[in-house]
């Protein structure tokens with residue numbers, strides 16, 4: 001009997017949570033804007049990236065931005081923004097590009113066999129579930145002119161529906177095999193070292209409700225993203241301009257994340273700023289570090 005009563009209490013609590021979520025969504029001006037916007041962004045978060053870009057030197061729009069990696073990209077709002085900035089025409093809703101049969105990176109790329117697991121996540125398995133290289137030749141001609149430039153790679157644990165100009169990778173970023181697969185996608189005749197102009201990370205683990213655990217997850221993700229940036233961002237010298245590559249990453253506010261910024265980010269970029277876009281909910285502890293001008297001081 002006691003068990004049954006607690007079940008009822010639980011379901012009432014979860015009902016009221018869903019109702020308050022629905023009512024918040026209904027009132028949210030960015031949800032309304034997304035639904036009425038002709039660009040048909042897949043996620044409200046697209047407005048965060050648009051706002052950060054507009055207020056920060058329009059770093060996505062430099063003409064020599066040619067390689068962008070979007071980490072934690074599903075459902076694809078940020079990738080849509082990047083594709084637009086790099087000049088890729090998007091198909092109107094309903095006309096999806098045709099991609100070739102999906103192949104796994106194991107078939108197409110020489111990746112490691114699970115031996116190089118990252119130290120912060122030794123429990124994860126080395127499986128890349130799905131890989132969908134979006135090839136320009138395979139696009140439906142009805143989707144319009146494909147006039148964009150550069151390489152855009154979107155990575156997520158979840159599947160991302162195709163976006164013209166964006167290569168999607170369904171994989172756990174915290175696995176070393178995933179970073180190797182990203183590098184292989186970046187490499188080309190013009191970019192033999194697989195370097196990146198802009199690294200974006202909106203990645204966040206599911207909130208557990210346990211503060212210490214959530215902060216640990218956020219720190220782990222930020223550390224992994226920083227390591228990726230360290231190995232892939234272009235320096236100013238390599239691209240012949242005043243500033244090196246850009247890193248934009250989400251984090252959850254906590255003194256440990258402040259320390260991470262002071263120890264890792266500030267010494268290695270010309271300019272690091274904390275950003276809380278107005279489109280980010282005031283009640284959320286999320287914030288973004290925008291790090292411009294990669295100039296590594298690491299050994």
Ligand SMILES: C[S@@+](CC[C@H](N)C(=O)[O-])C[C@H]1O[C@@H](n2cnc3c(N)ncnc32)[C@H](O)[C@@H]1O
Pocket residue numbers: 042043045046071072073074075076077078079155156157158171172173174202203204205206
């Ligand atoms: C806030 S959502 C990103 C929204 C996205 N920027 C957009 O505009 O559509 C955070 C994403 O991070 C992804 N994520 C969390 N941990 C991840 C991991 N270890 N590897 C890859 N993706 C991860 C989640 O699956 C989720 O889709």
